[in-house]
Amino acid sequence: MKSMEELVNEYFRPNRLPHLWCPGCGNGVVLGALLKAIDAEGLAKDDVAVISGIGCSSRASGYVDFNTGNTLHGRALPISTGLKMARPDLNVITLSGDGDCSAIGGNHLIHAARRNIGLTLVVFNNSIYGMTGGQYSPLTPQGARATTAPYLTIEPSFDILALAEAAGATFTARATTYHVPILVDVLRKGIRHEGFSIIEAVTGCPTNFGRQNKLAAPAMMMEWQKEHGVMKAAWDKMDPAQREGKFPIGVLSERTDLKEYTKAYDEIIERAQSGKEAASA
Amino acid sequence: MLKFYTKRCKGCGICAHFCPRGVLEITELNKSAIVPGKENDCISCGQCEMRCPDYAIFVKKEGA
Amino acid sequence: MSRVLLMQGNQAVVEGAIAAGVRFYGGYPITPSTEIAEGMAKRLPQVGGKFMQTEDELAGIGTVLGASLGGMKAMTATSGPGFSLKQEMIGLACSAEIPCVVVNVQRVGPATGQPTSPSQGDVMQARWGTHGDHWLIAVSPSSVPECFDLTRRAVALSEKYRCPVILLMDEIIGHMRERIELPDNYEGLEAPRRKQPDVSPENYLAYAVTDGSKVPAMADFGSGYRWHVSGLIHDETGFPKGTPAATKNSQDRLHAKLRDHEDDIIQVEKYKTEDADVIVIAYGGAARTAYDAVDMARAEGIRAGLLRPVTIWPFADNAVKEAAQTAKCLLVHELNCGQYVREVGRAARGLVPVDLYAKYDNEPATPEQLLEKIRESAEKIKGAK
Ligand SMILES: Cc1ncc(C[n+]2csc(CCOP(=O)(O)OP(=O)(O)O)c2C)c(N)n1
Ligand code: SF4
Ligand code: SF4
Numbered sequence: 001m002k003s004m005e006e007l008v009n010e011y012f013r014p015n016r017l018p019h020l021w022c023p024g025c026g027n028g029v030v031l032g033a034l035l036k037a038i039d040a041e042g043l044a045k046d047d048v049a050v051i052s053g054i055g056c057s058s059r060a061s062g063y064v065d066f067n068t069g070n071t072l073h074g075r076a077l078p079i080s081t082g083l084k085m086a087r088p089d090l091n092v093i094t095l096s097g098d099g100d101c102s103a104i105g106g107n108h109l110i111h112a113a114r115r116n117i118g119l120t121l122v123v124f125n126n127s128i129y130g131m132t133g134g135q136y137s138p139l140t141p142q143g144a145r146a147t148t149a150p151y152l153t154i155e156p157s158f159d160i161l162a163l164a165e166a167a168g169a170t171f172t173a174r175a176t177t178y179h180v181p182i183l184v185d186v187l188r189k190g191i192r193h194e195g196f197s198i199i200e201a202v203t204g205c206p207t208n209f210g211r212q213n214k215l216a217a218p219a220m221m222m223e224w225q226k227e228h229g230v231m232k233a234a235w236d237k238m239d240p241a242q243r244e245g246k247f248p249i250g251v252l253s254e255r256t257d258l259k260e261y262t263k264a265y266d267e268i269i270e271r272a273q274s275g276k277e278a279a280s281a
Numbered sequence: 282m283l284k285f286y287t288k289r290c291k292g293c294g295i296c297a298h299f300c301p302r303g304v305l306e307i308t309e310l311n312k313s314a315i316v317p318g319k320e321n322d323c324i325s326c327g328q329c330e331m332r333c334p335d336y337a338i339f340v341k342k343e344g345a
Numbered sequence: 346m347s348r349v350l351l352m353q354g355n356q357a358v359v360e361g362a363i364a365a366g367v368r369f370y371g372g373y374p375i376t377p378s379t380e381i382a383e384g385m386a387k388r389l390p391q392v393g394g395k396f397m398q399t400e401d402e403l404a405g406i407g408t409v410l411g412a413s414l415g416g417m418k419a420m421t422a423t424s425g426p427g428f429s430l431k432q433e434m435i436g437l438a439c440s441a442e443i444p445c446v447v448v449n450v451q452r453v454g455p456a457t458g459q460p461t462s463p464s465q466g467d468v469m470q471a472r473w474g475t476h477g478d479h480w481l482i483a484v485s486p487s488s489v490p491e492c493f494d495l496t497r498r499a500v501a502l503s504e505k506y507r508c509p510v511i512l513l514m515d516e517i518i519g520h521m522r523e524r525i526e527l528p529d530n531y532e533g534l535e536a537p538r539r540k541q542p543d544v545s546p547e548n549y550l551a552y553a554v555t556d557g558s559k560v561p562a563m564a565d566f567g568s569g570y571r572w573h574v575s576g577l578i579h580d581e582t583g584f585p586k587g588t589p590a591a592t593k594n595s596q597d598r599l600h601a602k603l604r605d606h607e608d609d610i611i612q613v614e615k616y617k618t619e620d621a622d623v624i625v626i627a628y629g630g631a632a633r634t635a636y637d638a639v640d641m642a643r644a645e646g647i648r649a650g651l652l653r654p655v656t657i658w659p660f661a662d663n664a665v666k667e668a669a670q671t672a673k674c675l676l677v678h679e680l681n682c683g684q685y686v687r688e689v690g691r692a693a694r695g696l697v698p699v700d701l702y703a704k705y706d707n708e709p710a711t712p713e714q715l716l717e718k719i720r721e722s723a724e725k726i727k728g729a730k
Contacts, residue, residue: 018291021334023293047567069414072437078411085369085411086369111399218334222299
């Protein structure tokens with residue numbers, strides 16, 4: 001394995017550091033883990049595309065030396081989907097914030113999952129709208145404070161992995177910026193997975209979530225992740241009372257019996273070109 | 282051996298918090314640095330490197 | 346060899362797209378454009394292309410932009426409400442210079458309006474629908490054979506100028522059946538691809554202009570040229586740059602790359618305009634009525650003519666200016682409450698009266714109705730000039 005220093009030298013575009021994220025923002029840890037995973041999987045730079053939406057986390061695409069796009073708020077998945085359709089040989093990695101992916105882009109998420117298209121979606125879940133200054137997202141915990149929830153949120157939050165799995169995602173995993181080796185491991189597995197994979201990276205936004213919710217010190221946000229993230233195997237043995245307030249990490253679901261979308265599409269082309277109408281139901 | 286990229290460091294304090302030997306501190310200039318007198322205390326565990334969000338501190342294994 | 350067919354405008358768009366080399370379509374069904382989606386679903390896989398029915402119109406154009414980045418010629422089609430939804434992505438395509446064709450088969454609006462009735466109420470939206478200053482191309486066919494030709498041209502223009510091209514249809518043209526002669530074989534009809542880099546990957550700057558065209562070369566994602574796409578104002582490297590100079594340079598070039606090539610981009614058709622006193626200006630479906638009305642007016646001794654902008658945007662300033670210099674009156678006929686007439690008035694610079702026959706009651710005008718308006722215009726200018 002290359003050292004982090006070597007990875008940064010190899011995969012960061014020149015003159016992109018220091019990056020624009022705040023002191024202690026977890027996004028840099030997630031991006032570092034992604035570079036470790038890409039390198040460990042031996043992917044050539046030319047064969048990787050990184051497409052992001054809009055948000056603090058989505059800035060990541062501009063920093064790294066692949067085929068990259070920083071597109072529109074919520075729309076990274078459709079653009080990634082079109083690219084994957086045009087170039088099924090590319091490893092298309094989609095980066096999205098929790099708001100980007102579960103609010104404005106929520107519809108695209110469930111349909112990308114349903115199609116089982118071979119994208120690797122990395123959700124930077126900092127529980128808040130970072131870029132616009134701390135408004136609540138669908139992943140903000142109920143009862144948290146946000147600039148648009150000065151009296152605390154009353155909205156329940158999504159479990160985005162359960163949502164994706166229910167919609168048809170064939171690989172779901174979670175890790176945190178505290179659990180770096182696990183994050184790297186699930187990113188690698190997600191990249192390797194042929195169908196649609198979603199990896200939730202729990203990360204801290206000290207500036208806009210932490211300050212409003214008594215977790216202003218970046219290291220404390222990581223300590224919080226350490227205390228609340230429980231490995232899947234241990235989680236499975238816990239009773240509901242023990243699980244209260246905690247969340248499982250690691251690979252949470254995986255299935256390989258369903259065809260990946262672009263592969264399935266090849267069958268449509270075959271049918272159309274053989275002149276046969278689709279076998280009628 | 283620790284290697285600092287001082288320009289990248291934003292003084293967030295994550296490295297200092299997680300260093301098991303108390304080797305690091307954030308200076309008045311808001312940068313991570315070795316606590317005076319602790320130059321030889323680093324055990325190359327890699328915690329700071331792994332957790333730094335800014336790629337500003339790396340651990341060079343001796344002899345590597 | 347060729348075949349003579351009776352075909353709908355929407356179907357001719359499908360054939361034009363296939364002939365031009367479009368190999369990806371993403372979109373969401375909506376009347377009166379749905380036949381384009383259905384046609385593409387059938388035809389694309391036959392030629393090795395791909396069709397996707399997406400979850401909504403935003404995803405439709407999103408997949409199109411993604412496929413275009415991957416090097417495919419790509420298209421989407423929609424109508425009124427769906428065209429509104431696509432606007433943000435059209436802006437991204439303008440800013441990041443991603444070739445794509447967006448068909449809008451107009452229907453009556455706003456909101457759900459009258460889904461199956463013809464209208465030209467989106468002509469200004471086609472130009473100004475997305476936020477911010479931006480430049481793009483829109484073309485509008487008036488017949489089924491022209492649907493085939495203009496679709497090919499739309500693809501070619503979007504590839505050449507790296508901008509979205511709106512194929513602005515209306516329900517009349519989309520659903521009308523007409524005779525069309527199509528070649529058996531589309532070989533040679535393919536639209537040329539976007540300009541490819543002529544430098545090595547190390548020396549490639551994604552938005553650097555290396556020739557007089559002001560259009561940068563565009564490498565396919567995955568071709569060994571790694572670059573960054575962004576909807577933020579960017580410099581020639583493609584990376585965001587927020588300085589006043591970078592902002593102005595970017596806007597200036599995006600404008601100039603079309604303005605400098607208006608001779609190539611702008612097409613108009615002139616019908617009996619040389620000696621005309623009254624020049625009707627009409628486009629798309631509304632123009633069909635005008636040919637007959639002009640002939641009927643001439644039969645009564647009124648010297649009438651028709652100027653038909655085939656390229657709707659950029660606006661045919663010169664052709665309209667010329668018409669204002671040679672005629673005594675311009676009469677704009679459009680199927681809305683009066684949109685394009687404002688541009689005509691601007692270009693005519695007060696030289697002659699600019700009359701309007703606005704029809705916005707779900708039905709196209711008959712030649713007789715338009716003839717009546719030509720008569721009124723002719724009456725007003727009697728003895729003028
Ligand atoms: C259509 C649209 N609506 C709103 C915005 C403003 N906006 C930009 S980023 C953002 C939210 C970012 O939050 P998240 O997706 O969670 O990412 P983060 O910044 O926390 O990484 C919003 C609302 C926008 N750019 N586009
Ligand atoms: S606002 Fe939050 S998410 Fe954005 S860079 Fe700062 S810490 Fe990171
Ligand atoms: S973790 Fe990194 S950025 Fe933060 S203080 Fe330490 S070296 Fe500096």
